[in-house]
Amino acid sequence: MNDTPQTASPAPEPLLVCRGLTKCYRKRAVLDHVDVDVREGEVFGLLGPNGAGKTTLIRMILGLGLPTAGSISVFGKDLFRHRRAVLRNVGAVVEAPGFLDFLSGLENLQRLVALTRPLPKDRLLDSLQAVGLRDAARARVGTYSYGMKQRLGIAQALLPDTRLLILDEPTNGLDPHGIAGMRRLIRQLAIERGVTVLVSSHLLVEIEQVCDRVAIIHRGKCLLQTSIDELRAHSSHLEIDVRAPASLLERLPAETAATETRPGNLEGGLTLVYRGTPDAPVLVRQLVQAGADVLRVQSRRETLEDVFLRLTRTGENDVRIDAF
Amino acid sequence: MFALMRFELRKLVAQRRSLVAFLAIGLMNGLFALAFWMRNHHSGHKPVREVGGRLVGEFMNAFVYTQTILAPCVFMLFPVILSIIGCHLFAGELETGQMRLVLCRPVSRWQIILAKFGALCGYGGVMLLCLLTVSYTVSSLMFAPSGDVIIPGPMYMLERAVYILPQEVAPQRILYTYALAWPMLMSVGAMALLFSLVTRHFTSAAVLTSTVYFCSYIVSGIPLLSAIHPFMPTRYLPFWRHALLPTIPWHTIAVDAGWTAVYTAGFLLLAAGVFSNVDV
Numbered sequence: 001m002n003d004t005p006q007t008a009s010p011a012p013e014p015l016l017v018c019r020g021l022t023k024c025y026r027k028r029a030v031l032d033h034v035d036v037d038v039r040e041g042e043v044f045g046l047l048g049p050n051g052a053g054k055t056t057l058i059r060m061i062l063g064l065g066l067p068t069a070g071s072i073s074v075f076g077k078d079l080f081r082h083r084r085a086v087l088r089n090v091g092a093v094v095e096a097p098g099f100l101d102f103l104s105g106l107e108n109l110q111r112l113v114a115l116t117r118p119l120p121k122d123r124l125l126d127s128l129q130a131v132g133l134r135d136a137a138r139a140r141v142g143t144y145s146y147g148m149k150q151r152l153g154i155a156q157a158l159l160p161d162t163r164l165l166i167l168d169e170p171t172n173g174l175d176p177h178g179i180a181g182m183r184r185l186i187r188q189l190a191i192e193r194g195v196t197v198l199v200s201s202h203l204l205v206e207i208e209q210v211c212d213r214v215a216i217i218h219r220g221k222c223l224l225q226t227s228i229d230e231l232r233a234h235s236s237h238l239e240i241d242v243r244a245p246a247s248l249l250e251r252l253p254a255e256t257a258a259t260e261t262r263p264g265n266l267e268g269g270l271t272l273v274y275r276g277t278p279d280a281p282v283l284v285r286q287l288v289q290a291g292a293d294v295l296r297v298q299s300r301r302e303t304l305e306d307v308f309l310r311l312t313r314t315g316e317n318d319v320r321i322d323a324f
Numbered sequence: 325m326f327a328l329m330r331f332e333l334r335k336l337v338a339q340r341r342s343l344v345a346f347l348a349i350g351l352m353n354g355l356f357a358l359a360f361w362m363r364n365h366h367s368g369h370k371p372v373r374e375v376g377g378r379l380v381g382e383f384m385n386a387f388v389y390t391q392t393i394l395a396p397c398v399f400m401l402f403p404v405i406l407s408i409i410g411c412h413l414f415a416g417e418l419e420t421g422q423m424r425l426v427l428c429r430p431v432s433r434w435q436i437i438l439a440k441f442g443a444l445c446g447y448g449g450v451m452l453l454c455l456l457t458v459s460y461t462v463s464s465l466m467f468a469p470s471g472d473v474i475i476p477g478p479m480y481m482l483e484r485a486v487y488i489l490p491q492e493v494a495p496q497r498i499l500y501t502y503a504l505a506w507p508m509l510m511s512v513g514a515m516a517l518l519f520s521l522v523t524r525h526f527t528s529a530a531v532l533t534s535t536v537y538f539c540s541y542i543v544s545g546i547p548l549l550s551a552i553h554p555f556m557p558t559r560y561l562p563f564w565r566h567a568l569l570p571t572i573p574w575h576t577i578a579v580d581a582g583w584t585a586v587y588t589a590g591f592l593l594l595a596a597g598v599f600s601n602v603d604v
Contacts, residue, residue: 062428065603084430092428098421102338111334114327115429156425 013076015040015164015196016061021070023056023220030056032220033070038164038198038213043190045211046200047304049312053220054200055095058168061198062092074164088116091157092166096173097149101142105133105152108141113159127155132181146173154185158195165189167199171206183210204305214304218312228304236301238274240283244292256286269295325435328426332443335413345405345451352401352455353462356393360384361466385471387494389463390456391501391568395479397455398505399541399562402448403512407533410444410516415529418520424604433599441514441592448509456502470494480565487570497567504564504577507584511561512537514591521598557587 016038023031031053038044046054059065061072063083072079074086099108109124128137131151141149150173157165167186171179187210189195201207207214208228215225241264249261249270258272274283284294336342364384417423426436473489475482489497515536520529540558543549553559563580566573 059603064424064427066601084432087428087430090428094421094424094428096421097425098417098423099425100335100338100422102340103334107334111327111331112425112429115331115426115431118327153425157428 013040014038015075016198017071017073018057018061019071019073021057021060021072022068023053023060023065024068029068030220031060031067034217034220034222036215036222036225038196040196041190041194042212043186043197043199043210045207045214046198046217047202047204047207047214047308048200048217049202052202052217052312054202054217055168056220057217058092058094058166058198058200061166062090062094063087064094089161089163090166091159091162091164092168093150093153093157093170094166094168096146097153097156099141099144099149099152101140103141104138105141105144105148106137108152109156109159112156117160119160123159127159128152130158131155131185147175147178150174151178151182154182158189162195165195165197167197169201170199171201171203179206186210204308208304216308216311223311224307231304231307232301236277236299238278238280238283239296239298239300240272240274240287240294241269241296241298242272242287242292242294243269244287244290248291252290253286256283256290264295325439328431328435328439329442331426332413332439333446336409336443336447341412342409342447345402345409345447346454348401348405349397349451349455349458352393352397353458356389356459357462357466360389360463383472383474383488385468385473386460386463387470387473387491387498389467390459391473391475391494391498392479393455393459394498394501394505395565398452398508398564402451402509403537404534405451406444406448406509406512407516407537408530409447410440410513411520411526411529411533413440413443414517414520415524415526418524418604419526427604434596437517437592437596437599440517441510444513444516445506445510448513449506452502452506452509456498473497475568480568481562482565482569484569489568489570497572500567500572501564504567504581505562507581507588508561508564511557511584511588511591514588514595515557518591518595518598521595521602524602557584560584560587 014037016036018034018036021031021034021036022029034053034057036044036046036057046057048054056065060067061074061079063079063086066080075089077086079086099105103111105128106121106124109128110119110121113119113124125134125137128134131154133148133151133155136144136148141152144152150170154167154170157167170186171182174182183206186197186199190197190212199207199210211228213225213227214231216223237259240258243264259275260273262271262273263269264271272287280297280299284297287294414423417426423436427433470491471494472491473494474486475484475489476486477484512533516529516533519532519536520526523529523532537558540556544553544556544559560580560583563577563584566577566580
C-alpha cells in the first residue's frame with residue numbers, strides 16, 4: 001500500500017530517495033526492500049515500533065552503514081559516491097548524541113561544526129539560543145541533563161547550512177515542555193527556513209502533530225507511505241452492528257459484502273465494517289431487505305494509532321505489539 | 325582535515341586522563357632519582373664494579389640518567405600508555421556515539437584514522453620530549469650535568485656487554501635515541517587504532533594491543549621460536565637502540581626503520597579497511 005497523495009499542484013521533487021534498501025545482519029534482514037521518498041520542505045515521519053528498523057534506515061541514509069542492497073540518493077546525488085558533498089547540507093542526531101563531556105557545549109558545537117565549515121561564535125550562540133541553551137553555553141557538557149544534550153544535538157545538526165535534518169527519536173528524554181518545544185521547532189524549521197525534516201518516532205501523536213507525510217516501518221518493511229492528510233481522508237469507515245444468522249451474511253449481494261466482519265459490540269450481534277466511502281442508507285436498506293436486524297450504524301475515522309496497530313499487528317498472538 | 329586534527333588534539337589536551345603519561349614520567353623520575361641517589365649514598369650499595377678501569381659510580385651523571393630512563397619507558401611504559409590512550413580515542417568514541425556525530429559531518433573515514441593517528445603521534449612525541457626534559461633537569465640537579473655514558477648492552481638488547489660512550493658524542497647519541505624511539509611509538513599507536521576497530525570495545529582493544537606487543541617481544545626472546553622472529557614487529561621497532569653502539573650502523577637503522585614504517589602503514593591500511601566496512 002504505497003499511496004501517493006493526489007494534490008492539484010505537482011508534488012515537489014524528492015530530496016531523498018531510497019530504493020530497495022535492504023540491510024542484512026547474518027542473513028537476518030533488518031531492512032527489507034524499503035522504498036522511501038522525502039520531498040523538499042516537508043516533515044517526514046518514520047513510524048514504527050522499537051526494533052522496526054527506523055534507526056538502521058537512518059544510519060544508511062547518513063552513510064553510517066552500508067546497505068546490503070539498494071540505493072540512496074540525496075539532493076539528486078548518489079549518497080555513497082558523493083557522501084561528503086551530500087553531508088555538507090545534512091544535519092543529524094542519531095540515537096543519544098555523544099558529546100565530549102569535558103568540553104563546554106559551545107566548544108563541542110564549535111569543533112563539530114568546523115568539520116563542515118567554521119562559523120563565527122555569534123552564529124553558534126544563536127543556534128544555542130534557538131534550542132534554549134544560551135545560558136549553559138559555557139558549562140561543561142558533563143553537567144548537562146539528557147534533555148540538554150538532546151537539544152545540543154539539534155543545535156549542532158542545524159549548522160552550518162542544513163537543508164535536510166534527520167532526527168532519530170528527538171523527544172526522547174525531554175520533559176513535556178521540551179517535547180512541545182521540540183515539535184514547535186521542527187514545524188518552524190520546515191515552514192520558516194524551508195528545512196526538510198526526517199524524523200523517526202514510535203510516538204504516534206508526535207508524528208501526527210508534526211509530520212506532513214509518514215512511512216510506517218515494521219520488521220524492516222515499509223508497510224505504508226502516505227501523507228497525514230491523505231491518511232485522515234481515507235481512514236474513515238462505516239460500522240454497522242447487525243443481528244443476523246451467519247447464513248444470511250453468505251446470501252448478501254456482492255455490493256453489500258463487508259470489508260471485514262467481527263463479533264459485535266452488542267450482545268449476539270456482528271459488526272460489519274465497510275472501508276472507503278460506502279453509501280450508508282443503501283447499505284442499511286439492503287441489509288434489512290436481506291432479513292438482518294440493524295442495531296446501530298456508526299461512521300468512524302481511524303486515527304494514526306488505529307492504522308499503525310492494524311498494519312503492524314500480524315496475528316492474534318503477536319504479543320510484541322499489543323503488550324508494548 | 326586540519327579541523328579534524330585540531331579537534332583530535334583538543335580532545336587529548338582537554339582530557340584529564342591524558343595527563344596520566346606525564347604523571348607516569350614524574351613517577352618514573354622519582355624512582356630513578358631515588359635509585360641513583362641510593363646507589364651513591366647508601367652503604368649497602370657501594371659502587372664496586374669496574375668498567376674500562378673505572379668504577380661504575382664514576383658514571384653517575386645526567387647523561388647516564390637520561391639515557392638509562394629511556395629504555396624502560398620506551399620498551400614498556402609508553403607503549404602501554406599509548407595503547408590505552410589510542411584505544412580510548414577510537415574504541416571509546418565508537419562506544420559512546422561520539423564517532424557517529426563526527427561521521428555525520430563531511431569527513432571521510434580515512435581522514436578520521438589519519439587525524440587520530442596524527443594526534444597519537446603528537447602525543448607520543450610530547451611524551452618523549454617531556455621525558456627528555458624532565459629527566460635531564462632532575463638528574464643535572466642531583467649529579468654532574470655531563471660525563472661519559474655507560475651502556476649496559478643487554479639492557480638495550482645489544483650484543484656487546486658493557487661499553488662507554490665518550491662525553492663528546494653522548495648528547496648527540498641521546499638525542500638520536502629519543503628521536504628514533506618516536507616511530508616505535510607511532511607503530512604502537514597504529515596498532516591500537518587497528519585493534520580498536522576490530523573489537524570496537526575500549527578495554528578489549530587496550531588489552532589486545534598490549535598483549536600483541538608484549539607477546540611479540542616474548543616470542544622474539546625465545547631462541548626455539550627463531551623461525552618466526554623475522555615476522556615479529558618488535559624485532560624492528562626498537563631500532564633507536566642501535567644509535568648507542570660505538571659506531572652507528574645506519575644501514576641497520578634504515579632497514580629496521582623501513583620495516584617499522586611497513587608495519588605502521590599495514591596497521592593503518594588494515595584499520596582503514598575494517599573501518600570502511602563497519603556500521604557506526
